[in-house]
Amino acid sequence: EHNYLTIIGILSRDGKLALAREIFDGMKGAHVVPSVLSYTALICGYAKQGLVKKALEVFNLMRSEGCNPNIVTYNTVIHACTKSGGGLEKVVELFEELQSKGLKPDDITYNCLINAYTRENILEKASLVLDAMKKDRYLPNVVTYTGLVNAYGKTGQLDKAEELFEEMKRSGCAPNTWTYNALLKAYGNEGLYEKASDLYKEMECVGCVSTLYTFNTVLDLYERGELFVEAENVLLDIQKNGLSPDSGYLQYLIYSYSKADHIGKSLEGLEQMTSHGCKPDLWTYNILLDTTANHGSTAEVTQLFNDLLEAGHRPN
RNA sequence: CAUCACUACAUCGA
Numbered sequence: 001e002h003n004y005l006t007i008i009g010i011l012s013r014d015g016k017l018a019l020a021r022e023i024f025d026g027m028k029g030a031h032v033v034p035s036v037l038s039y040t041a042l043i044c045g046y047a048k049q050g051l052v053k054k055a056l057e058v059f060n061l062m063r064s065e066g067c068n069p070n071i072v073t074y075n076t077v078i079h080a081c082t083k084s085g086g087g088l089e090k091v092v093e094l095f096e097e098l099q100s101k102g103l104k105p106d107d108i109t110y111n112c113l114i115n116a117y118t119r120e121n122i123l124e125k126a127s128l129v130l131d132a133m134k135k136d137r138y139l140p141n142v143v144t145y146t147g148l149v150n151a152y153g154k155t156g157q158l159d160k161a162e163e164l165f166e167e168m169k170r171s172g173c174a175p176n177t178w179t180y181n182a183l184l185k186a187y188g189n190e191g192l193y194e195k196a197s198d199l200y201k202e203m204e205c206v207g208c209v210s211t212l213y214t215f216n217t218v219l220d221l222y223e224r225g226e227l228f229v230e231a232e233n234v235l236l237d238i239q240k241n242g243l244s245p246d247s248g249y250l251q252y253l254i255y256s257y258s259k260a261d262h263i264g265k266s267l268e269g270l271e272q273m274t275s276h277g278c279k280p281d282l283w284t285y286n287i288l289l290d291t292t293a294n295h296g297s298t299a300e301v302t303q304l305f306n307d308l309l310e311a312g313h314r315p316n
Numbered sequence: 317c318a319u320c321a322c323u324a325c326a327u328c329g330a
Contacts, residue, residue: 009317040318047319075319082320111320118321147321181322188323217323252325259326286327293328316328 001027005038012045017054020045036062040073047080052087055080074098075108082116091116107138114144118151123160126151139171146179153186161186177203181214188221196221197230212243219245223256228265231256235272247278254284258291266291267300282313 004027011020024042027034039062046055059077062069069077078094081087095113098105105113110133117126126148133140145168152161165183168175180203187196200218203210215238222231231253238245254269266288273280285308292300308315 006317013317037318042318044318070318072319077319079320106319108320115320141320143321145321150322153322178322183322185323211322213323215323220324223324246324255326283326288327290327 001032001035001038004032004034005041008038008045009041012041012048015045015049017045017049017051034062034067036067036070036073039067039069040076043073043080044076047076047083050083052080052084068101069098071098071103071106071109074103075106075112078109078112078116082112082119088116088120105136107133107141107144110136110138111141111144111147115147118147121151121155123151123155123157140168140173142168142173142176142179145173145175146182149179149186150182153182153189156190158186158190158192174206175208177208177211177214180208181217184214184217184221188217188224191225193221193225193227193230210237210241212238212246215243216246220252223253226256226260228257228260228262244277247273250278251280251284251287255287258287261291261295263291263296263300279311282308282316285311285313286316 004023007023008020011017011023020042024034024038027038039058043055043058046052046058055077059069059073062073074094074097078091081090081094091113095105095109098109110129114126114129114133117123117129130140130144130148133144145164148164149161152158152164161183165175165179168179180199184196184199187193187199196218203214215234219231219234222228222234235245235253250269250273254266254273257263257266257269270280270284270288273284285304288304289301289308292304305315
């Protein structure tokens with residue numbers, strides 16, 4: 001069964017669920033009794049594809065076949081219900097059910113529950129679960145804190161987000177890349193570019209590795225604030241880290257420059273895009289055409305139009 | 317390799 005489990009796990013991860021299901025059924029055909037691990041892997045696979053109904057079906061199936069779900073199974077199902085939206089009652093029901101069956105919620109259970117509330121922006125409830133978690137002698141971990149920092153940041157409660165960020169550091173829980181990303185985004189939403197830029201520097205100081213995710217967040221933030229010098233520096237940082245900028249963000253940079261009427265810079269951005277091997281799409285050309293039409297020269301417009309055709313696009 | 321958290325995007329036209 002371990003071999004089956006490995007395969008089901010991999011197929012589920014890659015979203016190849018029809019195949020995963022076939023293997024699962026094949027295992028039974030070969031008279032191998034699936035354990036709780038295999039059922040859970042399959043449930044997880046369905047959940048990842050947003051097929052919550054299917055996930056719940058398997059959950060019911062396993063019980064009807066006499067296999068008892070364990071805490072990981074419940075966590076997986078709770079997570080599935082959270083993603084589907086509006087599944088909050090079901091989540092609470094499952095949380096009570098697992099306890100009535102003598103299972104103990106673990107830290108992941110609490111995280112999932114907190115997440116279920118934050119997704120619906122019911123932060124008071126989330127905070128209550130956090131208290132319950134602590135009372136149950138679980139230390140909130142980096143996932144817990146990141147979820148909450150993000151939730152408070154998203155709803156404009158920056159003070160709360162910062163407070164939690166400080167609390168986590170005090171409690172010896174080191175923020176990781178995800179945590180920084182969440183707080184960076186929150187600063188961006190509030191237009192606090194100074195704070196964001198300080199935090200971005202702090203990340204580097206504490207040796208926290210930035211990912212493309214981070215760079216995208218910071219790029220977005222600077223571009224929104226029209227802090228182009230900073231934005232360009234981020235592009236350099238990306239390359240220093242051996243990554244190549246996401247074409248969507250280069251496009252966004254072009255858009256930002258255009259909005260600020262920096263035609264020359266926009267056109268430079270276009271060149272950067274091609275030199276990075278990204279293909280500008282029709283979208284990008286349309287933006288540039290618009291700005292050059294309004295603020296640039298006719299020569300630039302026709303040049304762009306020709307480029308667009310050469311790139312194989314059909315004007316709309 | 318059974319389960320949890322973080323990111324972005326328009327333009328023209330009346």
